[in-house]
Amino acid sequence: MADRDYVINGPVGLTLLRMAGPMVIGMFVVMMYSVVDTFFIGRLGAIPLAAIGFTFPVVFIVTGTTMGMGIGMASVVSRAVGEGDHQRVAETTTRGLIFVLGLVLVFVVCGLLLHDRIFRLLGADDDLLPIIRQYMFPWLLGVPFLVIPMIGNSALRATGDTFTPSLIMIVAGGFNVVLDPFLIFGWWIFPRLELQGAALATVASYLITFVAATWILIRRDRLLVWERPRWKPWLQTWGRLLYIGLPAVMTNLMIPLSNGLLTRFMAAHGPQAVAAFGVASRIESLVMIGAFAMVTIMVPFCGQNFGANRPERVQAGLRFGLKYCMTISLTVWIVLALFSRAIARAFTEDPLIIEILQPFLRWVPLSYGALGFMLLVTASFNGAGLPKHAMWLFGSRLLVFTVPLAWWGSHAAGPTGIFIAILIGNLGAGIFAFRLARYHPRLIHLK
Secondary structure, eight states: OOOHHHHHHSOHHHHHHHHHHHHHHHHHHHHHHHHHHHHHHHTTOHHHHHHHHHHHHHHHHHHHHHHHHHHHHHHHHHHHHHHTOHHHHHHHHHHHHHHHHHHHHHHHHHHHHSHHHHHHHTTOOTTTHHHHHHHHHHHHHHTHHHHHHHHHHHHHHHTTOOHHHHHHHHHHHHHHHHHHHHHHHTOTTSOOOTHHHHHHHHHHHHHHHHHHHHHIIIIISOOSOOOOOOHHHHHHHHHHHHHHHHHHHHHHHHHHHHHHHHHHHHHTTOHHHHHHHHHHHHHHHHHTHHHHHHHHHHHHHHHHHHHTTOHHHHHHHHHHHHHHHHHHHHHHHHHHHHTHHHHHHHHOOOHHHHHHHHHHHHHGGGGHHHHHHHHHHHHHHHHTTOHHHHHHHHHIIIIIIIHHHHHHHHHHHTHHHHHHHHHHHHHHHHHHHHHHHHHOTTSOOOO
8 A cells, every 4th residue: 555655755656556556456357357247248149249238338427427526536635635634535535425426326317217218329229128128227226336435445546545445346356257157147046147147246246345445434544424514515525526527527428428439330330340349348448457557546646746746756657657558558469469369259259240359459459558648648637636638638539539530430441440440549649648748837748
């Protein structure tokens, strides 16, 4: 665990690696259960795999909103930690949790009432809707249990503790991976529930994280405090959270929006194309864990150092992050390009899905270094209290580069054209991030 003194005084590269290390392990387990879900569902056939591909944008709307508010929490709390104000840390955590829980409940109700309309807009036909519903209804009912762990973990990371959130993720993710085949295929005493089983295994892991995170926040770290609601200070806290969190939510919601559009472009080429895109999304999430972990801890690292008036450490952190992301990208690209067919066959035996997926694995990972650095600069802007800069930077990748090019690529070259658009979008956004980071006075002059 990296404490405040180490975060604002320790060697920059070692501090970042020390904070990111536990996150890599925790995020690996979490990503693995998404990949394992896809692997087991792939054994059910192309249609269930296509159905799970349609759920990804909607799932990310809910989780992306929570993650965005978590970024707001991490930014505000980390700067309070940097200033040494523990009372504000506890008040922000408590008030933020209540606010985000109410927000997610609104999403849950809307998702349950508008389910079929939403997935028809994404391109799902009437035959797929009942299959999608098997997954989404249990998931929506269970997702409120994810709010406290996600927001609470953001507060813990803001204090410099990345070990505890990672441990919670590891336990919950491991439980989900073990439970998956029992509920999907009906092993041992369990009924065969297929997609519904995958959703119930995920909800069970949410319950574990809920219990663990609640105990830690209340009993161990005392970051949840009882106070009589007083509208003025509560609204002030929510205002500080929303100042960072709302642009971060909008940034995160660009992901399901763009993925929804990309899914619709893929749907024009058949359910196998949607299935391939769903598999590609999960593989990308898995191989980018190292970069994602660094991005996650960059917000509290920047927040604490800005709070302690140490902006030069943020600059050094971005220089280190650029080298880190490029190294990961090159390694991942070599592995996925060399073993693209074997990796595709691990998820499905459908020859058409394998054929569609291979170009993604061979070319898109080449751009992951640019994507990772763009995300690091975005996180640095959030940590510095400049959320609009982060939003415009992130939006450039999706709405300026990727989606328009994907629309053209879909017509010109089918699914492969869409993958090429993703490659160009990542590279374009990475170059834009480099230019911003080089010239923005709050960040860094890269040489």
